Amino acid sequence: MTDTKSATRKADAGGQGAAPEIKLDGSLSSFLPGLREDPAFADLVNDGRGVSLVGAPLGIRPALAAATGEGRPVVMVVPSGRDAEDMVGSIRSWYRGNPADVDMIPAWETLPHERLSPRADTVAQRMSVFHRLAHPVEGSDLFGPLKIVVVPVRSLIQPVVRGIQDMEPVVFQVGQEMDLSQAADRLVENAYTCADLVMDRGEFALRGGILDIFPPTAPHPVRIDFFGDEIDSIKPFHASDQRSFGQGQERIWAPACREIPLNQKVRRRAAALVGSIPNADDMLESISQGIPVEGMESLIPALIDDVMPVYSLFDPRAVIMFCDMERLRRGADDLTKTANEFLAASWHVAASGHGAGAPISFDKSNFLDFSEVHRSLELTHPATWDLSSLGVDPSADGHARLAAVPPDEYRGDESKATSGIQALRERGFAVAVTAAARGTLSRLRRVISSTGVSGVDFRLSLASDGFIDDKAHLALLTERDITGHSSVAAQAKTPKRRRKAIDLVELKKGDFVVHEQHGIGRFVEMVRRPVRPVNTRIRGLAPSSRGAAGHDPSDQAFREYLVIEYAPSKRGAPPDRLYIPTDQLDQVSKYIGAEEPKLNKLGGSDWSQTKAKARKKVKEIAQDLVKLYAARQRTQGFAFSPDTPWQRELEEAFPYQETPDQLTTIDEVKADMEKPIPMDRLICGDVGFGKTEIAVRAAFKAIQDSKQVAVLVPTTLLAQQHFETFTDRYEGFPVTVKMMSRFQSAAENKETIEGLRDGSVDLVIGTHKLLNPQIKFKDLGLVIIDEEQRFGVEHKETLKALRTNVDVLSLSATPIPRTLEMAVTGIREMSTLDTPPEDRLPVLTYVGAYEDTQVVAAIRRELLRGGQVFFVHNRVQDISKVAAHIKDLVPEAKIGMAHGKMGEKQLDNIIHDFWHRDIDVLVCTTIVETGLDISNANTLIVDRADRFGLSQLHQLRGRVGRGWERAYAYFLYDPAKPMTQTAHDRLSTIAQNTALGAGYDVAMKDLEIRGTGNLLGGEQSGHIEGVGFDLYVRMVSDAVQDYKESERTDAVATTVDLPVEASIPPSYIDSDKLRLEVYRKVAAAQGEEDFQEIRDELTDRYGKPPQALDLLFAVARLRSRAKAMGITDLIAQGRNIRVVGPDPQESVLMRLKRIYKTVQYRPVTHTLIIPTSFQGSFDSDPMDSKQVLEWTDLLLDDLTWRGKKA
Incomplete structure (x- = not known):
C-alpha cells in the first residue's frame, strides 16, 4: 500500500464524528402514518373489498400487510420459502404490535411421496402455527392469536391431515403435577424418539426422575427435574457435553415433530398393513410400535382417513394477498409436475414387480390445483388481492395502484444512489436508509454523509426491499437497493450442536480394541461378576441373623468387566480371554484404523x-x-497495532451471526498478531464453518498497518472463490486485491507482480505460483495458507522457511483430533471451529437400487429449482458412457465430465464452468471429495455406492447442502449384483445418520487419522x-x-482388583454405552478436581449418585495413589493381597512383618504377598466394601512409612 493511501486510511478510520446516529430499534412503523397520505394505500388498509388487482412493488408490500394487520387478519401467499422468510422479517420491521403476531407456515423440504421426512423444526413450527390459527389464546405468549401469516405457495397447495390443528403440544411448567410415564407416552404420540442421550431435535430421554427433551422449536435441549410427580425445575443444557447451564425456565412446550399422530388408531392400521406395501414393512412395523421413522409421511394416504386444505384453517375475515400471481402459478405447476414424476419413480422402484405402479392410491397426498385453491379463497374471503409488480390501470374496475415505485435505477450504483438521495431531500422527501447488519449500515452512513447530504434517517431493520412514494413523500432505501446485494440479518438463531465433547464409543460384539499393555484384541461383551466370596460357614450363622448391622454376607458384591479375546497361544487352541475391570478403561480404546488388524497373543513379544x-x-x-517452536520464539517479528474503527466496521458488516468458536478464534489470531513473535496458527474446521471470514479479518488487520498479505491456495478454483469473497468483503475500503492464476492473462499477472514490488497491491491470492522466487513483496506481513497438506514437499520447505519471520495463518478443512490438539498445545498454536453454521440443514439421504426413472426425477427436481447435480461414478474406464446415458435420459441438461486422468488445465476449465453454472450435471469420480465448495449444487447421486468406504460416502455427502436450499444425496447400488455384508452395513449407517450423528463420529475418526498425518507428516x-x-x-x-518437562518419569499402568462393589448400577444408568462413558471418565481422572467435576456432571445428568458409585470413585482414588507410588498390581487373591511394584526398604519390610504376621516378599518379581482380613475369621465379620478400601488405604500408608520424625 502506498503511503498516501495509508495516510488517507488512518485519517478516515479516525474521523467519523459528524455522521447522523443509527437507530437500533429495528422498527419502521413510525413511517406508516405518512404512507396513509397515499389515498390508494389508505383505502386498501381501511376496507379494500371489491378490489382484486393491486399495483404494489415488492418494497411496500410488508408495510401494506403490517398496516392492514392492525385491524384484521392477513394471509400473504408468496412464491417460495426464502421469500416467506424475507417477508416475515420485513413485516415485523413495519408492524407496531408484538413481533410474535407475525409468523409463517414453512413448507416441507421434501415431496409428499418421498421416503424422506421434513425437518423436525419445520414440522414443529407448522404445528404451532396450525394450533394458534385454530385455538388462539388471548394474552398467551405461546398460543396468542396470529395477526399476519405468510404462506409459501408450496404450503398452501399441500393438504394436511384432518384434525392436525387439534394435536396438543405437551406443556411442561414448574410446579405442575404430571405423571412422568404419561408425559413420555404423550411425547411418543407427538413423534418424539426415545434415546439414551438427547443430541438432536425431537429426542427425549428418561432417567429416574429426570426427563431430557429437545423440542424442535427450542434453541437448546432442556432438563426437567421431577420431585415425585411435581416439576421441580426446567433448565437448558448443552447437547455437546450434556451439562445444564444458565437460568431455569418457567415453562417449555413440545409441539409434535411429525404430521402423523402416532396414536393407537394409526399404530393398529400400520400393523394391519404389514406385508401389503412393497419395501415398507420395516417402516410399518416401527410405526405400529410407536417409533417415528424416516419417510413415514409418504405413508399418510395409507394410514390416515382424511386430509384437508391448509386454507380451511384461515380466519374467514382475513384479507388474502397473493404476491406475483404468475410466479405463484408457475411455482405450483412445477411442484405438481415434479411431485408426480417423483411418485411414479419412487413407487416404481418400490413396487417389486417393476412397473406394477403404486400399491395404494396416493391421490390423497397430491398437491391441490392452485387455480381451484385461488377460486375457493375468493369465494370464502371478503377481500382477495393479487399484488402485482407490473403496470396496473387504476381506472379499471376492481383495480388499485399504490403511488410507490421501486428504486431500481440506483441498484448497485452507490454514487448514483447518493446523488438520488440528495435530489429526494431537496424535493422535501423523508429518506430512510436501512440494512440488517450494523457494519454495513455504518459504511453506508459514512459514504452518504461524506457527500454532504443531511437529514437522512439510518435504521437497522430487516426490510429487504425499498420504494419511493410520491404521494407520501417518503423514500425507503435498503442495502439491496444501494449496493445490489443484501446481507443476511445477524439474528442469533438456534445454535447447532458442536462436535461432541462426550466421546461415546459404542462397543459392539466383535469390535477391535487396543489395550495399552496387551495389544489388539476383540471385544466380546460386558459382564457383571461377583467379587466377594460368600463366607457364612465359619460363623455358623443364618444369613438373616445380621439384620441391619452391616452387609448381609450372602449379598454378593458385583463388578463390571470388559471381556476381550486375544489370539490363541497355540495353534488349534481356543482364543485367550482377558477380563478388564471397568475402572481401568483408560487402558482400553476402540481400534481405529483403515485396515482390519491382526489379533495379538497375550504375553507375546x-x-x-x-x-x-x-x-x-x-x-x-x-x-x-x-525445535521449530524454539526457533520461532527466538525471532523478532512485527507486532501489529490494536483494532482500528475501520476494523470494527468491517466486522460489523459480516452478514451472518458469528459462532462462539469463530469469535474465540478471531480473538486468538489477533492476540498472536499483536505479539512481537511471528504467528504460526492452524485453524481447523469443515468447509463452510467460517475459516475464510477469520482470514478476511486477519488480512484486513495486517493491511491497516500497511503490510502486504499473500493468500496461498492449492487450486485455481479456490483462488477464484477466495478472490470473490475478499473483494466483496473489502468493498468500500481502499484495499487493492489481486489474483494470480491461469485464468489471468500474462499481462495481468505481470501487472500484479509489479504491484507487489512497489506496494500498490495490498493482498494477492494465488496458487503455488506465488512461491516463485522471482516474486518480490515490498513489505510482506502475513501469509495465509489454505489446505497446506495439499502442497508438494518442495513448496512445504519454502513455507517452513517463511514461518520463522512473517506471521503465518494456516487453514485446514480436515479435522484434527481434540486429543492431539491438547498434545501440541503451546508448540503449535491451534484453533478448532466445531460449530456448524446456522442454516446448514442435514442432507436428506436416500439409499436404494439404481433405476433410471429415479435418477431422472432427482436430476429434474434439482434443475427445476435452478440447482446443479453431482453424479459420482468412480470408474474412469466407462465414465464417458455413463455421461452419454445421462444426456439421453435428461436431454435438456448440460452435462460435464471430470476425472483425475484429465490434464490439470482441462480439469480446471470444467470445474470453472460448473462453478459458473454453465454445467448442470457434473459426472465425475471422487475428485469432488475435497475442497469444492459449490453452494448451488444440492443433489448428489452416487452410482455403485456399495463400492465406497464410509468416510468417503460422508465426504461426498458433505459436498452438497452448503447453500440455503435443502440438499439430497442418493446412494444407489446395482440390484443385479450381490452386495457384501460390510457394504450393506455401511449403506445402512449412512442412511441412518443424516444429521451429524454417530456415523459422523466414525467418519470423523477416519478423517482425524488423515488430519494427524497432515499435522505430523504423512x-x-x-x-x-x-x-x-x-x-x-x-x-x-x-x-x-x-x-x-525433561524430569518427567514414565507413568505405570496399575491394576486394582479388590472385593468391592465398585460399579454403576444399571438402575442408575441403564444404557451400556452411557455406563462405559462414565467408567472411561472415572478411569482417566487425574485428581480430586476431576473426580468432583465428574460427580457434579453425573448429579446434573442422572440425579444423586448411589453408594456403589461412591465406591467406584474411592477405588479410582486408590488406584491413582498406587500409580503414583509405582505399584502395578494391587490384587486380592483368596485371603491375601498381592502388591507388585517398588521394592520396600529394609525398615519398612521389618515393620510390615510385625503388623502382617505372614507377609512374604519376592525380590525377583518385586512382589509382596500380604494376609488380609477381607473374608473375616471365626470371631470377626467379613469386611464390607468401605472397610476393604479403608484397610487397603492404611496398607499404602504402611508401604510409604518413613519412620517417626524426631
Whole structure:
C-alpha cells in the first residue's frame, strides 16, 4: 500500500464524528402514518373489498400487510420459502404490535411421496402455527392469536391431515403435577424418539426422575427435574457435553415433530398393513410400535382417513394477498409436475414387480390445483388481492395502484444512489436508509454523509426491499437497493450442536480394541461378576441373623468387566480371554484404523515391538515440533497495532451471526498478531464453518498497518472463490486485491507482480505460483495458507522457511483430533471451529437400487429449482458412457465430465464452468471429495455406492447442502449384483445418520487419522495402523510432554482388583454405552478436581449418585495413589493381597512383618504377598466394601512409612 493511501486510511478510520446516529430499534412503523397520505394505500388498509388487482412493488408490500394487520387478519401467499422468510422479517420491521403476531407456515423440504421426512423444526413450527390459527389464546405468549401469516405457495397447495390443528403440544411448567410415564407416552404420540442421550431435535430421554427433551422449536435441549410427580425445575443444557447451564425456565412446550399422530388408531392400521406395501414393512412395523421413522409421511394416504386444505384453517375475515400471481402459478405447476414424476419413480422402484405402479392410491397426498385453491379463497374471503409488480390501470374496475415505485435505477450504483438521495431531500422527501447488519449500515452512513447530504434517517431493520412514494413523500432505501446485494440479518438463531465433547464409543460384539499393555484384541461383551466370596460357614450363622448391622454376607458384591479375546497361544487352541475391570478403561480404546488388524497373543513379544517402533518415530516428531517452536520464539517479528474503527466496521458488516468458536478464534489470531513473535496458527474446521471470514479479518488487520498479505491456495478454483469473497468483503475500503492464476492473462499477472514490488497491491491470492522466487513483496506481513497438506514437499520447505519471520495463518478443512490438539498445545498454536453454521440443514439421504426413472426425477427436481447435480461414478474406464446415458435420459441438461486422468488445465476449465453454472450435471469420480465448495449444487447421486468406504460416502455427502436450499444425496447400488455384508452395513449407517450423528463420529475418526498425518507428516500412517489411532495420539502427547518437562518419569499402568462393589448400577444408568462413558471418565481422572467435576456432571445428568458409585470413585482414588507410588498390581487373591511394584526398604519390610504376621516378599518379581482380613475369621465379620478400601488405604500408608520424625 502506498503511503498516501495509508495516510488517507488512518485519517478516515479516525474521523467519523459528524455522521447522523443509527437507530437500533429495528422498527419502521413510525413511517406508516405518512404512507396513509397515499389515498390508494389508505383505502386498501381501511376496507379494500371489491378490489382484486393491486399495483404494489415488492418494497411496500410488508408495510401494506403490517398496516392492514392492525385491524384484521392477513394471509400473504408468496412464491417460495426464502421469500416467506424475507417477508416475515420485513413485516415485523413495519408492524407496531408484538413481533410474535407475525409468523409463517414453512413448507416441507421434501415431496409428499418421498421416503424422506421434513425437518423436525419445520414440522414443529407448522404445528404451532396450525394450533394458534385454530385455538388462539388471548394474552398467551405461546398460543396468542396470529395477526399476519405468510404462506409459501408450496404450503398452501399441500393438504394436511384432518384434525392436525387439534394435536396438543405437551406443556411442561414448574410446579405442575404430571405423571412422568404419561408425559413420555404423550411425547411418543407427538413423534418424539426415545434415546439414551438427547443430541438432536425431537429426542427425549428418561432417567429416574429426570426427563431430557429437545423440542424442535427450542434453541437448546432442556432438563426437567421431577420431585415425585411435581416439576421441580426446567433448565437448558448443552447437547455437546450434556451439562445444564444458565437460568431455569418457567415453562417449555413440545409441539409434535411429525404430521402423523402416532396414536393407537394409526399404530393398529400400520400393523394391519404389514406385508401389503412393497419395501415398507420395516417402516410399518416401527410405526405400529410407536417409533417415528424416516419417510413415514409418504405413508399418510395409507394410514390416515382424511386430509384437508391448509386454507380451511384461515380466519374467514382475513384479507388474502397473493404476491406475483404468475410466479405463484408457475411455482405450483412445477411442484405438481415434479411431485408426480417423483411418485411414479419412487413407487416404481418400490413396487417389486417393476412397473406394477403404486400399491395404494396416493391421490390423497397430491398437491391441490392452485387455480381451484385461488377460486375457493375468493369465494370464502371478503377481500382477495393479487399484488402485482407490473403496470396496473387504476381506472379499471376492481383495480388499485399504490403511488410507490421501486428504486431500481440506483441498484448497485452507490454514487448514483447518493446523488438520488440528495435530489429526494431537496424535493422535501423523508429518506430512510436501512440494512440488517450494523457494519454495513455504518459504511453506508459514512459514504452518504461524506457527500454532504443531511437529514437522512439510518435504521437497522430487516426490510429487504425499498420504494419511493410520491404521494407520501417518503423514500425507503435498503442495502439491496444501494449496493445490489443484501446481507443476511445477524439474528442469533438456534445454535447447532458442536462436535461432541462426550466421546461415546459404542462397543459392539466383535469390535477391535487396543489395550495399552496387551495389544489388539476383540471385544466380546460386558459382564457383571461377583467379587466377594460368600463366607457364612465359619460363623455358623443364618444369613438373616445380621439384620441391619452391616452387609448381609450372602449379598454378593458385583463388578463390571470388559471381556476381550486375544489370539490363541497355540495353534488349534481356543482364543485367550482377558477380563478388564471397568475402572481401568483408560487402558482400553476402540481400534481405529483403515485396515482390519491382526489379533495379538497375550504375553507375546510382537505387541511390545510394534509399540517400541511407533514410540521411536513419535519421539522424532516431537523433537522436530519443539525445535521449530524454539526457533520461532527466538525471532523478532512485527507486532501489529490494536483494532482500528475501520476494523470494527468491517466486522460489523459480516452478514451472518458469528459462532462462539469463530469469535474465540478471531480473538486468538489477533492476540498472536499483536505479539512481537511471528504467528504460526492452524485453524481447523469443515468447509463452510467460517475459516475464510477469520482470514478476511486477519488480512484486513495486517493491511491497516500497511503490510502486504499473500493468500496461498492449492487450486485455481479456490483462488477464484477466495478472490470473490475478499473483494466483496473489502468493498468500500481502499484495499487493492489481486489474483494470480491461469485464468489471468500474462499481462495481468505481470501487472500484479509489479504491484507487489512497489506496494500498490495490498493482498494477492494465488496458487503455488506465488512461491516463485522471482516474486518480490515490498513489505510482506502475513501469509495465509489454505489446505497446506495439499502442497508438494518442495513448496512445504519454502513455507517452513517463511514461518520463522512473517506471521503465518494456516487453514485446514480436515479435522484434527481434540486429543492431539491438547498434545501440541503451546508448540503449535491451534484453533478448532466445531460449530456448524446456522442454516446448514442435514442432507436428506436416500439409499436404494439404481433405476433410471429415479435418477431422472432427482436430476429434474434439482434443475427445476435452478440447482446443479453431482453424479459420482468412480470408474474412469466407462465414465464417458455413463455421461452419454445421462444426456439421453435428461436431454435438456448440460452435462460435464471430470476425472483425475484429465490434464490439470482441462480439469480446471470444467470445474470453472460448473462453478459458473454453465454445467448442470457434473459426472465425475471422487475428485469432488475435497475442497469444492459449490453452494448451488444440492443433489448428489452416487452410482455403485456399495463400492465406497464410509468416510468417503460422508465426504461426498458433505459436498452438497452448503447453500440455503435443502440438499439430497442418493446412494444407489446395482440390484443385479450381490452386495457384501460390510457394504450393506455401511449403506445402512449412512442412511441412518443424516444429521451429524454417530456415523459422523466414525467418519470423523477416519478423517482425524488423515488430519494427524497432515499435522505430523504423512509417513505416520503405518505406525498409526500398528497401534491404533487413540493410543498413537496418546504417545505423541507423552513424547511432547517429555521434551517440555525433561524430569518427567514414565507413568505405570496399575491394576486394582479388590472385593468391592465398585460399579454403576444399571438402575442408575441403564444404557451400556452411557455406563462405559462414565467408567472411561472415572478411569482417566487425574485428581480430586476431576473426580468432583465428574460427580457434579453425573448429579446434573442422572440425579444423586448411589453408594456403589461412591465406591467406584474411592477405588479410582486408590488406584491413582498406587500409580503414583509405582505399584502395578494391587490384587486380592483368596485371603491375601498381592502388591507388585517398588521394592520396600529394609525398615519398612521389618515393620510390615510385625503388623502382617505372614507377609512374604519376592525380590525377583518385586512382589509382596500380604494376609488380609477381607473374608473375616471365626470371631470377626467379613469386611464390607468401605472397610476393604479403608484397610487397603492404611496398607499404602504402611508401604510409604518413613519412620517417626524426631
